[in-house]
Amino acid sequence: MVNKKKPFLVLCPMAGLTDSPFRQLCREWGADRVYSEMISVDALFYKFKKNEEFYRFQPAERPVVLQLFGHKPKLFFEATKKLAESAYRPDGFDINFGCPAKKVVHTGNGVALMRKPELAREIVAATILAADKVPVSIKIRAGNGDMTALKFLESLADLSWKTVMIHGRTYEQGFAGKADWSLAKQIKKIYPDKEVIVNGGIMTPEDAYAAWQESEADGLGLGQGIIGKPWLFAQIKDYFETKKYADLNLEQIKTVARYHLQALVEDKGESSIIILRKHLAWYFKGFPGAAQWRDKLVRVSTVKEVLDVLDGMND
Numbered sequence: 001m002v003n004k005k006k007p008f009l010v011l012c013p014m015a016g017l018t019d020s021p022f023r024q025l026c027r028e029w030g031a032d033r034v035y036s037e038m039i040s041v042d043a044l045f046y047k048f049k050k051n052e053e054f055y056r057f058q059p060a061e062r063p064v065v066l067q068l069f070g071h072k073p074k075l076f077f078e079a080t081k082k083l084a085e086s087a088y089r090p091d092g093f094d095i096n097f098g099c100p101a102k103k104v105v106h107t108g109n110g111v112a113l114m115r116k117p118e119l120a121r122e123i124v125a126a127t128i129l130a131a132d133k134v135p136v137s138i139k140i141r142a143g144n145g146d147m148t149a150l151k152f153l154e155s156l157a158d159l160s161w162k163t164v165m166i167h168g169r170t171y172e173q174g175f176a177g178k179a180d181w182s183l184a185k186q187i188k189k190i191y192p193d194k195e196v197i198v199n200g201g202i203m204t205p206e207d208a209y210a211a212w213q214e215s216e217a218d219g220l221g222l223g224q225g226i227i228g229k230p231w232l233f234a235q236i237k238d239y240f241e242t243k244k245y246a247d248l249n250l251e252q253i254k255t256v257a258r259y260h261l262q263a264l265v266e267d268k269g270e271s272s273i274i275i276l277r278k279h280l281a282w283y284f285k286g287f288p289g290a291a292q293w294r295d296k297l298v299r300v301s302t303v304k305e306v307l308d309v310l311d312g313m314n315d
């Protein structure tokens with residue numbers, strides 16, 4: 001293997017999940033870089049302050065990348081400029097060329113832009129121009145119809161974006177099926193000066209190792225594998241060092257849940273606890289008492305209720 005340097009680990013952007021509290025948790029557990037949920041450039045352009053909860057972050061989250069979506073170059077320019085000049089100047093801006101959700105694609109955003117390389121080019125150029133030296137990255141899929149990742153990148157090759165995250169599944173594959181990790185290797189070969197992050201289907205430390213071997217990527221992007229399991233970052237690091245990793249016991253997961261609770265309440269207030277319900281249900285999946293705890297966890301509304309349910313859980 002040419003690339004011996006261990007890959008850095010990235011928390012992928014996930015709408016509805018990778019908010020500031022969850023990103024803090026992932027940084028605690030070993031994520032080397034965290035991405036925000038996708039943020040609409042239209043929303044930022046028209047109502048910047050009102051959308052603060054999508055772009056604000058804590059210093060401890062750095063390096064933090066804010067991911068933008070939309071399809072109008074002018075709005076990418078304006079939104080990026082506002083963020084770069086704000087108190088929340090991030091460590092990176094990312095452009096979403098991969099989202100397959102119907103409402104995103106039907107309005108010409110996300111992966112739809114892979115079919116419009118000229119417009120995509122304008123968007124990347126506008127973002128770089130407004131970013132004021134903050135590095136710009138792009139997130140793409142293996143392909144969309146007859147547009148392949150490699151062809152798409154060709155049209156952006158001369159622009160000074162720094163990083164590409166390649167989700168090795170096509171638009172048609174959605175979120176299932178095997179991701180092609182070898183694409184990242186092909187990209188790195190063609191663009192050795194760009195940073196390449198491989199993404200798709202990394203659910204375990206063993207997957208992470210295989211993805212790295214197959215792609216020789218600079219970084220590994222983790223999405224669904226991290227849902228309910230932010231400690232997977234630490235397990236991957238252990239596995240890369242020692243070929244071993246340990247699962248968390250119930251008490252350790254309770255500590256994760258309490259940390260998440262505190263970070264969430266500090267960020268959004270106690271009325272936001274409803275957001276925590278799904279995370280709590282995922283954290284304890286697989287334990288013998290899980291079904292019974294889940295019934296209680298999905299109803300919690302106050303800090304006290306969360307702590308009471310956690311205190312009442314036993315092996």
Ligand SMILES: Cc1cc2nc3c(=O)[nH]c(=O)nc-3n(C[C@H](O)[C@H](O)[C@H](O)COP(=O)(O)O)c2cc1C
Pocket residue numbers: 012013014015016017037038067096097098099139167175199200201202221222223224225
């Ligand atoms: C619930 C959910 C929300 C997502 N939201 C975004 C998003 O906002 N922006 C984006 O570029 N990708 C988004 N993705 C895609 C992930 O970043 C990632 O590329 C994809 O899930 C493949 O990686 P995985 O197989 O590790 O999950 C989302 C995925 C999931 C499951």
